[in-house]
Amino acid sequence: MFDIRWIRENAAAFDQGLKKRGLEPVSHRLIALDEARREAVTRAQEAQTRRNALSKEIGQAKAAKDEARAQSLMAEVASLKAAIQQGEEDERRLDGELRAALSEIPNLPLEEVPEGADEHGNVELRRFGNKRQFNFAPKQHFDLGESLKLMDFETAAKLSGSRFVVLKGALARLERAIAQFMLDLHTNEHGYTEVSPPLLVRDHAMFGTAQLPKFEEDQFSVYAGTAVDEGRFAWLVPTAEVPLTNLIREMILDEQELPLRFTAFTPCFRAEAGAAGRDTRGMIRQHQFSKVEMVSITTPEQSRAELDRMLGCAETVLQRLGLPYRVMTLCGGDMGFASRLTFDIEVWLPGQHAYREISSCSVCGDFQARRMEARYRPKGGKPAYVHTLNGSGLAVGRTMVAILENYQEADGSVVIPEALRPYMGGLEVIPAHG
CATH class of the missing domain: 1.10.287.40 (Serine-tRNA synthetase, tRNA binding domain)
Known part of the structure; x- marks a missing residue:
């Protein structure tokens, strides 16, 4: 705004x-x-x-x-x-x-944002890790999950329609393990405060982080009855960015309180209205998925450095899991609506033989703060708008996809990364079915 x-x-x-x-x-x-x-x-x-x-x-x-x-x-x-x-x-x-x-006007890009109309204008910043050399043709995650009898898209479609999945057994536990590992990392080592936020939010919260009004068709609304906003419609969160960032709406913070850093593991809900025909199979693009989100609230002077810090926190997750990735600087035509500068992390998926986005880390300047009336009081100065940042730390479902494809074996079994084994009860391998 x-x-x-x-x-x-x-x-x-x-x-x-x-x-x-x-x-x-x-x-x-x-x-x-x-x-x-x-x-x-x-x-x-x-x-x-x-x-x-x-x-x-x-x-x-x-x-x-x-x-x-x-x-x-x-x-x-x-x-x-x-x-x-x-x-x-x-x-x-x-x-x-x-x-x-x-x-309805998007945020203005920082000077360092590359020129470009779409994803083809994005610029690679760095790479990490070596791609595994397979002595067999690696499968895509949905073939692996279905052969394990632990990933069920057919039953999910009967329950809810397309772009949903039922996870069972070791894969259901793996999803939980990934999220717990990320939360422990971000809270114990990266200084984030864990939050368990509501999954239903009001119009003004969605407006504050700029999902509304421009992107209404991408959201899921529910009739909340009298419990929320006297019978008006409420919104299922598309990302925990919405409730986490709105924690400081209509507040004036003391400068010494900043930066504030929040993290949360939540389900996320997106209508994917503009994704017809894209990633129709598998877990890459679903209506419901889980994510560990990071949000920072800073002063204008801190915000650019905070973006680099947040990006490093997200990268650490992939490094600990031994997953190869690259970092991309998004061009002006590919950035999110509220962002001034965005770095995407793309993980290598050998089954697809492609890098796919697993995290976006963005600095929004005071764009969201103006919509939320969120300010801070500098020492000896008048109240000013805070700067907000958000990033995936990481998308849990896509992390599972990357683990399945990078750690698969020729017989269809999947090795559990060492960092996750304590969260899996010591399980080292998900054995092939039958």
């Missing part, structure tokens, strides 16, 4: 930032809306000032027993009342139009 005053003073830079995202300039339209709103405010204020002056003149005319003048002035007061009401209505309407227009 942008400050219209900043746009007025930096129209060229604002439009240049949108151009980097592949969007047309809109500053002229926003400024014109603001001008119309300001004019409506001025008209209403001038009419009110005139009305106040006339009220005094009416009293003077009545005192002088000049009834004709008093009646004339009263008629003018009546017309001014209508003008004031119209001006206030115009102000509210134009203010709403301006806020709606501003709410």
